[in-house]
Amino acid sequence: MIEYEQSHGLVREVYDDIRATRKTNDINNFWKMIANHPPTLQRTWTALKDVMGGPGELDPLVRELIYVAVSVTNGCDYCIASHRAAAVSKGMTEGMFGELMSIVGMANMTNRLANGFQVPIDDKFK
Amino acid sequence: MIEYEQSHGLVREVYDDIRATRKTNDINNFWKMIANHPPTLQRTWTALKDVMGGPGELDPLVRELIYVAVSVTNGCDYCIASHRAAAVSKGMTEGMFGELMSIVGMANMTNRLANGFQVPIDDKFK
Amino acid sequence: MIEYEQSHGLVREVYDDIRATRKTNDINNFWKMIANHPPTLQRTWTALKDVMGGPGELDPLVRELIYVAVSVTNGCDYCIASHRAAAVSKGMTEGMFGELMSIVGMANMTNRLANGFQVPIDDKFK
Amino acid sequence: MIEYEQSHGLVREVYDDIRATRKTNDINNFWKMIANHPPTLQRTWTALKDVMGGPGELDPLVRELIYVAVSVTNGCDYCIASHRAAAVSKGMTEGMFGELMSIVGMANMTNRLANGFQVPIDDKFK
Amino acid sequence: MIEYEQSHGLVREVYDDIRATRKTNDINNFWKMIANHPPTLQRTWTALKDVMGGPGELDPLVRELIYVAVSVTNGCDYCIASHRAAAVSKGMTEGMFGELMSIVGMANMTNRLANGFQVPIDDKFK
Amino acid sequence: MIEYEQSHGLVREVYDDIRATRKTNDINNFWKMIANHPPTLQRTWTALKDVMGGPGELDPLVRELIYVAVSVTNGCDYCIASHRAAAVSKGMTEGMFGELMSIVGMANMTNRLANGFQVPIDDKFK
Numbered sequence: 001m002i003e004y005e006q007s008h009g010l011v012r013e014v015y016d017d018i019r020a021t022r023k024t025n026d027i028n029n030f031w032k033m034i035a036n037h038p039p040t041l042q043r044t045w046t047a048l049k050d051v052m053g054g055p056g057e058l059d060p061l062v063r064e065l066i067y068v069a070v071s072v073t074n075g076c077d078y079c080i081a082s083h084r085a086a087a088v089s090k091g092m093t094e095g096m097f098g099e100l101m102s103i104v105g106m107a108n109m110t111n112r113l114a115n116g117f118q119v120p121i122d123d124k125f126k
Numbered sequence: 127m128i129e130y131e132q133s134h135g136l137v138r139e140v141y142d143d144i145r146a147t148r149k150t151n152d153i154n155n156f157w158k159m160i161a162n163h164p165p166t167l168q169r170t171w172t173a174l175k176d177v178m179g180g181p182g183e184l185d186p187l188v189r190e191l192i193y194v195a196v197s198v199t200n201g202c203d204y205c206i207a208s209h210r211a212a213a214v215s216k217g218m219t220e221g222m223f224g225e226l227m228s229i230v231g232m233a234n235m236t237n238r239l240a241n242g243f244q245v246p247i248d249d250k251f252k
Numbered sequence: 253m254i255e256y257e258q259s260h261g262l263v264r265e266v267y268d269d270i271r272a273t274r275k276t277n278d279i280n281n282f283w284k285m286i287a288n289h290p291p292t293l294q295r296t297w298t299a300l301k302d303v304m305g306g307p308g309e310l311d312p313l314v315r316e317l318i319y320v321a322v323s324v325t326n327g328c329d330y331c332i333a334s335h336r337a338a339a340v341s342k343g344m345t346e347g348m349f350g351e352l353m354s355i356v357g358m359a360n361m362t363n364r365l366a367n368g369f370q371v372p373i374d375d376k377f378k
Numbered sequence: 379m380i381e382y383e384q385s386h387g388l389v390r391e392v393y394d395d396i397r398a399t400r401k402t403n404d405i406n407n408f409w410k411m412i413a414n415h416p417p418t419l420q421r422t423w424t425a426l427k428d429v430m431g432g433p434g435e436l437d438p439l440v441r442e443l444i445y446v447a448v449s450v451t452n453g454c455d456y457c458i459a460s461h462r463a464a465a466v467s468k469g470m471t472e473g474m475f476g477e478l479m480s481i482v483g484m485a486n487m488t489n490r491l492a493n494g495f496q497v498p499i500d501d502k503f504k
Numbered sequence: 505m506i507e508y509e510q511s512h513g514l515v516r517e518v519y520d521d522i523r524a525t526r527k528t529n530d531i532n533n534f535w536k537m538i539a540n541h542p543p544t545l546q547r548t549w550t551a552l553k554d555v556m557g558g559p560g561e562l563d564p565l566v567r568e569l570i571y572v573a574v575s576v577t578n579g580c581d582y583c584i585a586s587h588r589a590a591a592v593s594k595g596m597t598e599g600m601f602g603e604l605m606s607i608v609g610m611a612n613m614t615n616r617l618a619n620g621f622q623v624p625i626d627d628k629f630k
Numbered sequence: 631m632i633e634y635e636q637s638h639g640l641v642r643e644v645y646d647d648i649r650a651t652r653k654t655n656d657i658n659n660f661w662k663m664i665a666n667h668p669p670t671l672q673r674t675w676t677a678l679k680d681v682m683g684g685p686g687e688l689d690p691l692v693r694e695l696i697y698v699a700v701s702v703t704n705g706c707d708y709c710i711a712s713h714r715a716a717a718v719s720k721g722m723t724e725g726m727f728g729e730l731m732s733i734v735g736m737a738n739m740t741n742r743l744a745n746g747f748q749v750p751i752d753d754k755f756k
Contacts, residue, residue, distance in 0.1 A: 026250075030236070033243040037728020039558075043551055044239065044735070050547065051232045056225045062188055063229055069195045070233035072368040075453055075705055078240040079233065080367060081251040098415025099182045101368045103189055105422070106177045107196035107205070108364045109357040110156070113170065114204040115332060116324040116353045117159040124152075125207040163350025169428065170357070173421055180417075198746040201327055201579055206745060224541020227746045231548070234742045235735040241710060242702040242731045278502075282488070285495040289602025291684075295677055296491065296609070302673065303484045308477045314440055315481055321447045322485035327579055330492040331485065333503040351434045355441055358429045359448035359457070362408070365422065366456040369411040376404075377459040450620040453705055458619060476667020479620045483613040483674070490612045493584060494576040494605045530754075534740070537747040548743065555736045560729045566692055567733055573699045574737035582744040583737065585755040603686045607693055610681045611700035611709065614660070617674065618708040621663040628656075629711040 001032035010038045014045050021049060028082060061090040069104050127158035136164045140171050147175060154208060187216040195230050253284035262290045266297050273301060280334060313342040321356050379410035388416045392423050399427060406460060439468040447482050505536035514542045518549050525553060532586060565594040573608050631662035640668045644675050651679060658712060691720040699734050 004027060007015050014035075018027055035041045052063050064087035071079035084097070092100075113119075130153060133141050140161075144153055161167045178189050190213035197205035210223070218226075239245075256279060259267050266287075270279055287293045304315050316339035323331035336349070344352075365371075382405060385393050392413075396405055413419045430441050442465035449457035462475070470478075491497075508531060511519050518539075522531055539545045556567050568591035575583035588601070596604075634657060637645050644665075648657055665671045682693050694717035701709035714727070722730075743749075 029248045030245050033245045040728050040732045047547055051228045057222045058225050066195045066229045067233045069192045070199050070230055072364050073196050073199045074237045075367045076237035076240055078245050078247055079237050081247050085251050096183045098418050099184050102177045102418045103192045104196055105361040105365050107193045109361040111200045111202035111205050112324050112360045113357050114202055115327045119156050119159045119204050121204055121207050122155045125211050166350050166354045198742050201745045224544050228544045231739040231743050235739040238702050238738045239735050241705045281497050281500045285497045292602050292606045299673055303480045309474045310477050318447045318481045319485045321444045322451050322482055325448050325451045326489045328489035328492055330497050330499055331489050333499050337503050348435045351436050354429045355444045356448055359445045363452045363454035363457050366454055371407050371411045371456050373456055373459050374407045377463050450616050453619045476670050480670045483617050486616045487609040487613040490576050491609050493579045533752045534749050537749045555732045561726045562729050570699045570733045571737045573696045574703050574734055575741055577700050577703045578741045580741035580744055582749050582751055583741050585751050589755050600687045603688050606681045607696045608700055611697045615704045615706035615709050618706055623659050623663045623708050625708055625711050626659045629715050
């Protein structure tokens with residue numbers, strides 16, 4: 001992991017932008033690891049900042065709920081832990097988390113029922 | 127596929143509840159296919175009705191956005207088509223759909239970066 | 253697709269073994285496509301013949317049910333269609349198929365609930 | 379995690395049913411975690427009890443083998459550990475587990491070969 | 505789908521860059537569809553152009569092989585078709601494609617064997 | 631785990647071949663675990679040795695990069711750790727690993743964009 005103190009050049013620039021954007025000196029392990037490949041660090045941070053924090057019609061909490069839904073479906077332990085925390089910081093209550101999980105569970109179940117029963121797409125959905 | 131006219135017993139009961147709940151005589155192919163196994167039809171419909179339409183803190187549109195996010199991640203063509211339509215009927219604009227897709231795309235990307243770089247979970251997320 | 257009549261050498265040998273083992277002249281599209289890479293054809297057929305048809309404690313129908321469960325989870329349309337047919341030929345009833353789907357659906361749901369709720373493994377399961 | 383002693387209302391009811399059904403006072407961590415959202419706890423337990431323990435044509439061991447197959451395909455560590463134990467308690471031998479794994483491995487391999495070689499579905503499977 | 509002739513503003517700029525970079529007037533359906541959300545179009549094209557065509561240690565054919573491997577694992581029909589064509593245009597032979605598929609198949613198999621047998625990571629790999 | 635000293639019969643034969651092929655007395659945990667089902671051990675080792683080390687057009691490093699790409703997409707911690715080490719031993723630099731990860735990330739993202747935007751396959755790719 002590349003710590004802030006060790007960083008320079010492109011990595012330092014990204015770290016400074018992370019700090020300024022998130023209003024904290026703390027940098028998550030995710031960024032410290034992918035900093036080992038500076039172009040991936042920069043590309044990923046720039047895109048994430050825009051997608052999760054840029055202007056748009058979906059509010060920040062909804063964006064995080066969607067992020068958690070995908071991460072849970074893929075079973076990514078790191079992303080579940082970090083984005084669940086981000087969702088809480090943006091207002092996710094215990095009840096919302098429970099509802100989110102029940103929807104993610106249902107969708108994963110019905111996705112397989114649709115696969116297995118080989119359901120043809122209704123004309124009205126085409 | 128079991129049409130409404132052919133249905134009876136448990137299947138007919140569920141079909142009537144689908145019609146009453148959705149306020150339309152139309153029944154989606156998904157239900158007509160899984161009706162071949164009545165207990166699965168009933169269990170799935172009852173749970174879905176509750177999870178997607180029951181009381182809760184997340185509004186109906188947000189629930190559908192989450193459903194679409196999971197279905198896209200799993201690549202379930204039927205569920206993408208049907209729940210995208212459901213989301214539109216609950217207010218999803220073209221812009222929201224684009225934002226949803228960009229978040230789903232980002233999450234699928236960073237989930238793999240976290241896996242591949244073997245990022246340890248930050249103490250603050252434990 | 254490489255038809256039987258066009259085949260020779262290693263591909264012909266495998267095709268003859270498929271015909272003899274399955275007691276039919278018909279060769280599935282799966283084999284006709286992967287025959288474009290003869291070593292993959294041979295390796296895959298030999299392994300599949302052994303795993304699905306060799307001696308063992310699990311009976312042939314149970315083996316096919318497991319195959320279908322995985323294929324449905326992965327959303328592989330070809331494998332769902334072909335192994336569902338294979339399961340039927342080995343005795344799977346409509347009712348068994350419905351039960352199979354309901355188990356596959358439940359497992360896909362609870363797998364995500366376990367991920368999302370970050371459930372620690374019980375000591376007794378270690 | 380919500381322990382039995384702390385539970386009340388709906389959670390206590392479900393816990394009592396788990397204890398009675400499984401004939402043990404022990405409650406798995408899975409239930410103790412999802413008890414944080416009581417409606418998800420109740421819905422999941424009721425469905426699971428029915429799907430895995432209710433009447434049907436598939437015997438209890440076969441149901442567990444299918445559950446393990448899905449969990450291994452999805453890489454859910456918790457579910458692999460807990461359902462492998464459940465399968466053993468219902469009669470899965472070491473040999474059966476090895477066969478199960480070899481089938482799950484083969485299906486995951488051939489699912490991708492079918493995807494990659496873009497195999498068209500045989501008319502006879504439609 | 506947004507055709508070149510209909511495009512303007514940001515979409516037209518990206519389309520022009522795609523045409524110039526790929527040295528063809530033809531624009532793939534993928535871009536024409538995601539052009540419905542211009543920021544996603546721009547972000548995705550810019551990143552893809554850099555990752556697949558920018559300077560680096562991996563040659564263009566190897567990059568495409570990796571892309572195909574992921575797309576086959578995820579079962580994305582569109583991406584398999586388009587990136588297989590891209591790989592062929594960069595020199596992938598029939599033999600290489602067969603080897604690629606056999607590796608993808610093996611990895612998908614052993615990934616599940618490692619999950620299922622709950623293999624602990626060797627100290628030397630930590 | 632079955633150690634070399636405890637092994638006999640088929641397992642010992644495979645272990646001896648692993649040692650001879652890899653020119654080290656060390657046997658990875660993966661083999662020691664699946665040795666609990668000797669036919670799976672033998673089948674897997676024979677296939678892996680052939681696919682990863684046999685004659686072919688793809689060089690050994692490229693084969694490992696593909697293996698890592700699949701393992702990262704599936705989130706298999708064991709396989710990521712062991713095949714990343716194997717790739718390094720065959721010449722993967724830090725820079726190559728970073729590029730590999732950025733390609734795997736991009737492909738996972740665009741696979742979902744293609745799913746979600748329901749992109750029809752271009753005629754030229756059929």
